[in-house]
Amino acid sequence: MRDFWQALRRNRMGVIGLIMIVLTLLMAIFAPLLAPYNPKERIRVTLDSIYAKPSLEHPFGTDDAGKDVLSNFIYGARVSLTVGFFASFISVVIGGTIGLISGFFGGKIDNLLMRFTDIVLVIPDLPLAVVLVALTKPSLMNIIIVIGILGWTGTARLVRSQTISVKERKFVLRAKAIGAHPLYILRNHIFPLVLPLMIANTVLVISLAILNESALAFLGLGDPSTLSWGQMLNFAFTRGAMSSGAWWALLAPGLGIVWLVLGCTLLGQGFQQILNPRLESHHLQKSEMIALEGSHVQQATG
Amino acid sequence: MTKLILRKLGWALLTIAFVLLLNFFLFRVMGDPTRLLKDPRLSQATIEAIRVRFGLDKPVINCFETLNPIKASLNACGVNPFNTQFAAYLSNLLKGDLGVSFHSQRPVAELLTERLWNTLLLIGAGQILAIIIGIILGLVAAWKARTVLDYSALVGSLTVWSLPTFWLGILLLFWGSNYLGLPLGGKETIGSGLTGLKRLGDIGTHLLLPTLTFTLVFIGEYMLIMRSTVLDVLSEDYILTAKAKGLSTFQILKDHALRNAMLPIVTIVALNLGFTVAGAIQIETVFSWPGLGLTIFEAVGRRDYPVLQGAFLLLAVSVVLANVIADLLYTFLDPRVRLA
Amino acid sequence: MSNKQQANLLEVRGLTVDYLTEKAKARALENVSFKVAQGSILGIVGESGCGKTTLMLALLRLLPQAGRIVAGEVLFNGRDLLRLSENDMRSLRWQDLAIIFQGAMNALNPVKTVEDQITEVLLRQNPNKTSAAKRVDELLEMVGIGRNRKGQYPHQFSGGMRQRAMIAMALACNPKLVIADEPTTALDVMVQAQILELLLQLRAELDLTILLVTHDLGVVAEVCDTALVMYGGVIAEHAPIDAIFNAPSHPYTQALLGAFPDHTKPKTQLLSIPGYPPKLDALPPGCRFAPRCSQVIDICQLKTPSLIKVSDGFASCHLLETL
Numbered sequence: 001m002r003d004f005w006q007a008l009r010r011n012r013m014g015v016i017g018l019i020m021i022v023l024t025l026l027m028a029i030f031a032p033l034l035a036p037y038n039p040k041e042r043i044r045v046t047l048d049s050i051y052a053k054p055s056l057e058h059p060f061g062t063d064d065a066g067k068d069v070l071s072n073f074i075y076g077a078r079v080s081l082t083v084g085f086f087a088s089f090i091s092v093v094i095g096g097t098i099g100l101i102s103g104f105f106g107g108k109i110d111n112l113l114m115r116f117t118d119i120v121l122v123i124p125d126l127p128l129a130v131v132l133v134a135l136t137k138p139s140l141m142n143i144i145i146v147i148g149i150l151g152w153t154g155t156a157r158l159v160r161s162q163t164i165s166v167k168e169r170k171f172v173l174r175a176k177a178i179g180a181h182p183l184y185i186l187r188n189h190i191f192p193l194v195l196p197l198m199i200a201n202t203v204l205v206i207s208l209a210i211l212n213e214s215a216l217a218f219l220g221l222g223d224p225s226t227l228s229w230g231q232m233l234n235f236a237f238t239r240g241a242m243s244s245g246a247w248w249a250l251l252a253p254g255l256g257i258v259w260l261v262l263g264c265t266l267l268g269q270g271f272q273q274i275l276n277p278r279l280e281s282h283h284l285q286k287s288e289m290i291a292l293e294g295s296h297v298q299q300a301t302g
Numbered sequence: 303m304t305k306l307i308l309r310k311l312g313w314a315l316l317t318i319a320f321v322l323l324l325n326f327f328l329f330r331v332m333g334d335p336t337r338l339l340k341d342p343r344l345s346q347a348t349i350e351a352i353r354v355r356f357g358l359d360k361p362v363i364n365c366f367e368t369l370n371p372i373k374a375s376l377n378a379c380g381v382n383p384f385n386t387q388f389a390a391y392l393s394n395l396l397k398g399d400l401g402v403s404f405h406s407q408r409p410v411a412e413l414l415t416e417r418l419w420n421t422l423l424l425i426g427a428g429q430i431l432a433i434i435i436g437i438i439l440g441l442v443a444a445w446k447a448r449t450v451l452d453y454s455a456l457v458g459s460l461t462v463w464s465l466p467t468f469w470l471g472i473l474l475l476f477w478g479s480n481y482l483g484l485p486l487g488g489k490e491t492i493g494s495g496l497t498g499l500k501r502l503g504d505i506g507t508h509l510l511l512p513t514l515t516f517t518l519v520f521i522g523e524y525m526l527i528m529r530s531t532v533l534d535v536l537s538e539d540y541i542l543t544a545k546a547k548g549l550s551t552f553q554i555l556k557d558h559a560l561r562n563a564m565l566p567i568v569t570i571v572a573l574n575l576g577f578t579v580a581g582a583i584q585i586e587t588v589f590s591w592p593g594l595g596l597t598i599f600e601a602v603g604r605r606d607y608p609v610l611q612g613a614f615l616l617l618a619v620s621v622v623l624a625n626v627i628a629d630l631l632y633t634f635l636d637p638r639v640r641l642a
Numbered sequence: 643m644s645n646k647q648q649a650n651l652l653e654v655r656g657l658t659v660d661y662l663t664e665k666a667k668a669r670a671l672e673n674v675s676f677k678v679a680q681g682s683i684l685g686i687v688g689e690s691g692c693g694k695t696t697l698m699l700a701l702l703r704l705l706p707q708a709g710r711i712v713a714g715e716v717l718f719n720g721r722d723l724l725r726l727s728e729n730d731m732r733s734l735r736w737q738d739l740a741i742i743f744q745g746a747m748n749a750l751n752p753v754k755t756v757e758d759q760i761t762e763v764l765l766r767q768n769p770n771k772t773s774a775a776k777r778v779d780e781l782l783e784m785v786g787i788g789r790n791r792k793g794q795y796p797h798q799f800s801g802g803m804r805q806r807a808m809i810a811m812a813l814a815c816n817p818k819l820v821i822a823d824e825p826t827t828a829l830d831v832m833v834q835a836q837i838l839e840l841l842l843q844l845r846a847e848l849d850l851t852i853l854l855v856t857h858d859l860g861v862v863a864e865v866c867d868t869a870l871v872m873y874g875g876v877i878a879e880h881a882p883i884d885a886i887f888n889a890p891s892h893p894y895t896q897a898l899l900g901a902f903p904d905h906t907k908p909k910t911q912l913l914s915i916p917g918y919p920p921k922l923d924a925l926p927p928g929c930r931f932a933p934r935c936s937q938v939i940d941i942c943q944l945k946t947p948s949l950i951k952v953s954d955g956f957a958s959c960h961l962l963e964t965l
Contacts, residue, residue, distance in 0.1 A: 119317045121573070123324070124621050126580035127598060127614050131328055134602045134610060211466055215584055218468045219599055230466070237472055237588070242486075247476060254469035261464040269460065280447045282536035283545055284554060287707040290724055292714075539748035546704055546743075547763050547811075548735035557762070562753055637795040638752055 004196065007274045014270020017203075020263030024256075028077040035071035039227060043067065051246040061248035063232065064239040072227055073252045079228035080210050080260060083144055087209040090148025092155050092202045099159025100194065104167060104186055114160070121153040126215060133221045140223040147212045155201050159194055166193045200271030207264035214257050229253035303640065307630060314626035321618045326391050329611045343404055400615070401608035405600075410612040414594065418616065420489060421593030425582055427509060428516025433571060436521045440528020441560060445551075447533060456529070459522035467581045471515040471588035478511045487590035512589045519581055520574070527570050531563040538562075565636050572628030575621045651819060651851045652678040652701075657714035659693075659700050659875075661922065668922035670696040670709070671875045675949070678819075678868075683845060683852040685866035685883075687859060687898070691919050693875040694855045698821050701853075702739060703731055718819070736763050740812035742805075744824035749808060750796040757792040760811045767815055781810040785840060802833035809840065813848070821853045826861060838865050859898060863887060868955075871895050874920045874930030876946075881955025891957040894931050929960065937961060 008014045027034060036059075043049075049066035052058060060069035102113040132146045166172065172189050216222065217230025218237070236242075236249035394400070400410035443455040462470075478484035485491065490504045535541065536559055544554045579595075586595035594613050601609040633639050659671040671693050678684045686694050699705045701716055703723065716723040718739070723731065743749035751759060757778055764774040779789045785806040796804055805825055812820055822841065826834040842865055845852060854866060862869050862883065869886045871879040871894060879892040890896045897915045917934040920926055926933055932942040939960060947958040 115313070118313070119320050122317055122576070122622050122625050123321060123618050124576040124579040126576075126583055127617050128324075130583070130598060130602060131610060131614050134605075135328060207464065211464075214466045215468060215580065218466070218584065219587060220603055233466075233469060233472065242472075242476060242479075245480070250469075250472055250476065254466065254473070257466050257469065258461070258464050261466075262461060265460050265464050278533070280533055281707045282444070282447065282533060283538075283541040283704075283706070284445055284536050284551055284559075285447065285707045287705075287709070289703060289705050289709055289711060291710045291712050292724060539743060540751040542704060543741075543743055543749045544751070546702055546735055546741045548732045548737065548766060549762065550732070558751055558754075562751065565753070636753065637755075638797050641795060641798060 011270040013266045017263045017266030024260050028081050031074045035074040037068040037071040039072050051244050060252050063249050076229040079226050083213040084206040084210040086144045087147035088205040091151035091205050095152030095155025096159050099156040103160040103163025117156050125150045138221045147209050162194050162197050203264050204268040207261045229256045317622045325615045400612035403609045405604045405606045410608050417593050427513045431517040432520035436524025437528050439525040443529045444532035459525045462522035467519045468584035471585050474511050512585050531566045535559050535562045568632045572625045650677040651680040653717040655715040658712050660710045661708045666923050681849050682867040685862035685869040686855045688872035689919050692872045737815045739819045740817040742808050742812045742822040756807045763814045785810040819851045823855045879957040885954040891952045892959050893935050893937050
């Protein structure tokens with residue numbers, strides 16, 4: 001584990017991603033301290049306060065209801081992060097369990113589970129999520145559950161292939177040979193080796209969950225009692241920000257999503273590079289193959 | 303080979319069967335069917351028609367009630383399986399009858415076919431561009447691996463991948479409509495009365511921004527996949543052979559690397575269809591492009607369940623079919639599978 | 643078969659190659675010099691990791707990105723290949739110098755037909771497709787592949803067939819020098835014999851000069867005129883085949899022969915050389931073979947031996963200096 005952190009510290013993409021996520025987390029945690037206004041507070045709306053330009057009073061301007069965009073933005077991070085973490089937790093637990101069982105037991109169980117995974121994989125996520133949320137109540141809980149139960153297929157496949165490769169290692173075979181209980185082997189020998197990959201995968205699943213939440217919210221399926229970044233965009237888009245040229249109401253929430261998703265993506269990529277290092281060299285790379293004195297051929301396409 | 307194709311078709315059929323079941327249960331069991339009949343927009347006559355059409359007076363499915371501890375009764379299983387809501391659902395589907403829209407009172411099937419072509423046009427244009435550009439970028443990035451060019455392409459791809467599709471659409475729409483004089487949305491200028499080439503040009507200007515959004519969103523992913531595939535291919539022995547054969551770098555990239563790396567791309571494009579549909583929903587919503595995605599958005603807002611159900615079914619079945627086509631294409635393209 | 647009166651087609655002088663890793667520099671070849679006469683077959687032998695493949699790739703300037711040729715000359719027909727421009731070098735490849743890679747499965751592109759892969763090189767020379775097609779038939783016949791199979795893909799061929807296809811491809815442009823890298827590895831004994839037979843026959847027909855890279859002394863004994871024994875990136879011994887097998891000078895050659903099963907004397911004990919070849923980034927000081935040598939003397943640990951003339955060839959060993 002210590003080696004892992006050491007490697008992560010040397011991975012530039014991973015470090016940048018981690019910093020981006022941590023900053024967002026801090027903003028969400030300290031939202032009440034950072035936000036200049038409380039978004040839940042009732043305010044008197046005048047014509048001037050709707051879509052007001054950025055000013056000292058409202059650094060990011062105001063929205064369609066005359067509320068401070070910056071404050072909404074800061075509190076909005078809470079929603080995205082909540083959905084991202086909980087939904088991906090559900091996904092990874094489902095996907096991890098299916099993948100572990102499938103990879104470890106193999107045979108008919110594997111076949112059945114993977115076929116099921118394939119079927120779920122093929123059904124387009126967003127339309128199904130839209131239908132599910134539209135048919136139930138668009139509460140934060142429901143959104144988390146829907147995104148969670150639709151996003152596990154990738155994890156299942158990944159964990160399965162990792163389990164299969166770990167299963168063949170000597171100490172696992174040895175444990176099997178001395179008659180250890182399969183669940184014991186699964187828990188004590190295989191799971192610890194699959195875990196790092198699962199963590200790396202979780203980060204990517206979080207980014208997908210955040211994107212899905214924002215898309216649902218934009219399509220009008222956000223929890224009406226909270227204001228996520230996606231919902232801010234939905235309100236701005238459907239309530240005239242485009243026609244009144246209020247770019248400020250559109251910019252900040254979008255950048256927030258990009259920031260957080262990019263952070264997760266970079267961290268995920270970093271994790272992958274550490275867990276799955278690959279030599280990125282090949283036969284067509286330019287190289288200085290010939291380094292002879294007095295040679296005019298200094299460079300060759302190697 | 304024939305066996306392989308049959309097996310793939312078999313799985314596709316099974317998946318479609320699953321989609322049909324899912325669709326039925328979602329709207330009939332999760333989405334309370336009585337809600338269908340409480341819509342204030344419906345006249346008494348329409349409600350009666352719906353009741354008959356969907357067999358709402360019949361049991362949901364043969365024996366299904368016995369699984370429900372509250373409704374459990376031994377009688378339920380004695381019902382004729384063909385006299386159930388599920389049977390009515392299936393037979394309506396076979397007749398191509400997807401019900402009537404609550405909002406427009408038009409047959410859903412008619413409404414959807416009209417819009418399917420618009421979606422295909424948008425997806426087609428966007429995907430083809432994204433695939434071509436993504437593949438070229440990925441090829442170049444892999445060839446120039448670990449150079450500034452490669453790193454910029456990598457970071458650029460990760461960034462566009464992280465963009466919420468609808469937000470990128472909004473930004474482009476904002477920019478295009480305010481500064482480039484491009485239309486605010488829709489498929490063509492309404493009431494312009496343009497015909498022939500002029501009309502096509504008009505549709506073209508309307509298609510420009512949605513396509514650009516589509517392309518940008520998907521370039522990143524194709525580029526990343528192509529890059530890693532080409533990196534694998536370029537470190538294969540046969541590339542060294544090609545080099546020893548004195549082929550030029552361009553020839554090697556074109557005849558060996560591209561050709562071999564294209565095969566995985568076919569699979570990826572197929573696997574990506576779900577994301578493609580997600581992209582279409584968002585982009586059509588932003589640009590009011592009258593396709594299936596916009597239909598879904600509108601249906602959600604209007605609580606127009608028959609349309610929502612029909613659109614979901616159509617999208618899911620199309621994705622399954624497209625997947626099986628891609629799968630068969632792969633089988634055909636790879637001689638190792640084709641001639642195995 | 644010795645061709646001393648003939649001119650040398652290839653002469654390598656002081657070839658030195660480094661591999662650069664992030665942290666260190668490893669010397670893969672040091673001061674390698676040898677000559678190959680026109681029409682002869684030179685066997686390059688040694689355990690894996692001794693620099694055989696590096697040598698072969700360096701000759702064709704096909705080293706991986708980390709490789710650096712830091713000194714030496716590769717004179718081919720009197721021209722120094724290392725000082726040609728990349729374009730000139732490219733036009734020489736396959737026209738004059740062809741290579742047969744080991745394990746032809748991956749060396750042939752799995753998604754192109756065998757015919758396509760041969761035609762590809764022919765079209766470089768002459769864009770006429772009909773003559774190329776004719777030449778493909780001719781080549782396949784030469785290596786004993788029926789022309790009805792030319793439209794097939796590598797995976798439809800057996801291992802031996804793929805190796806034959808690779809040979810046909812190598813001969814496509816009538817090269818003067820053919821480098822064969824482990825052409826018979828991973829083939830069963832019968833097929834191995836057929837491939838070697840084929841090489842010998844083609845050499846006679848086409849007056850080919852062949853560099854045969856192998857770890858199998860049996861192959862060397864069967865087809866080579868001279869042999870180059872390599873160890874840890876240097877030449878241990880370079881001598882005609884008779885000398886190598888009957889009077890090996892270098893202890894490493896002797897050890898290799900001891901490890902080589904001699905079917906004519908079934909009772910002799912098969913000796914394997916204890917230990918492993920040195921890692922290139924951690925070469926021992928002095929003679930590279932010293933840690934494994936059974937005849938090691940004090941000076942071996944201190945000073946690197948140089949290549950010296952012995953009766954019929956050359957060897958690098960301190961024992962020979964004291965004689």
